[in-house]
Amino acid sequence: MKPVLTVKIGSLVLPNPVGVASGCFGYGQEYAELIDLDSLGALYTKAVTLQPRAGNPPPRLVETPQGLINSIGLANPGLTAFISDKLPALARLRCPVIVNVAGSTQDEYAAVVEGIEEALATRPAAPRGGVDGFEINVSCPNVDHGGMSFGTDPSTVEHLTASLRKRTSLPLIVKLSPNVTDIAEIARAAEAGGADALSCINTLVGMSIDTERCSPYLPRGTGGLSGPAIRPIGVACVWKVAKAVSIPVIGLGGIRCGRDAIEYLLAGASAVQVGTALFADPRIPDLVLSSIVEWMEAKSVASVGDIRMMLRI
Template identity: 50%
Template structure:
């Protein structure tokens, strides 16, 4: 057998392996520097950016749950200009493939941020229309097929970068949103964002999160994410970045089999910062053991009953 090839072609861009660290869980890459270089990843999806800097929601904004966390960070970020000036040059100098995650309060905001990033050397724009933690976090755009289509086609007019549309799981039928994004001109989809949840303190009877509700992520959401990736794989022909609860190489391989072309790791890195590299190694070992040369040969291989 020829040497195994971990690279994947994702919407026309070659990722050296299928492992991506997901937006909001890896900042701009610096916190993980003691563990791996961002250039060792398939790509790094940086924290969601808005036109102006944002402080995010007041604390408490993280609550623990069995097998996951609830967060209501609320899109804290330094603003797109600060990213372009202070973070992007370092990431590109290190050789990283960069997915710039964007948010906004209006379609015009999204278009402006996309325009600014199009003048830079980011590799992808990932449009977050699924943040459940701020009123204007885009989830209002992401839960209605008509607006998914509209915002996708508008943002497409303002960028020459491959556009990944990040879907919300907080919908009745995610395939409807996937089709709307595809019809709007999306180059790829990423899924899932967090699932809306809530915890309450027994002593105070107040919600644990100051924002009352937050987004659930981590291993608890994994089966939901696998189900949604599989459904979306059967609904559209766009490349898929599958994420949600991946905590091991086995989970990552399962997500590929469900239909993902590349996979994202987030919350589970908080417990094991080496996880992305362990997953890349684990996928390579699985390929060796099963005589698979290309990652693409694992993707979307669910067998019927």
């Protein structure tokens, strides 16, 4: 019997557990020539802010052993251009689309969610709206205002989540930062605010210095470390968070192959996302999914949701 791959996130059913992470897949069309977008478990867009953002000055990326440090600074076209230029193509996709939302103030997050809700309500009869949920980025380490500073304070997380909850009935996923003392406390705050799920984790603050120039590679000094180096941290965060809340947890950080994803699922994740690995090979989500299926068949696991119950500790 084929294993059941669907995953429920609030009212949304993902066709399979493997999605692509925000900021590593643009708004989808960038990859449309390379892979079948409809085979994705979910497409998490690049962050959308109220106003367009040019992002941080280059260089914005530096490679490290087993990782990548980025300082993109939430570069994006802004809400209006997202609705006019990106949403129509997203609406033609069959895979679930989750819009990643960021802002410098709580009002800005609210305005983005409201703006997208309004656009969905007024769109002419498209096959579907083009947005199936929101991922709230309270964990970006590369901006001066908002971003990670929101995600490190439990009362701010609860307040922001509750305020967005009132503005949408679509699934609300809060994306957590690992740059905190107790991630479980932040997770509980998001759940108390009405989140349907949590994404876990965003990047860790990292720094790399050019010893010839005696200067950091990134103009801001620090950036967000992603890739294989952070996987054990991501798995530990998912394990702690999954024990602390009763809503689904979506695991990410350093996933490159099926085994990496299965670690997250065993730790308690209901689904996963592939980020940095996409830059090396956009086919990785598909390979990760086939490898999860193979593993489930070999172990006679009936459903993805059963994997977390298999962890022996």
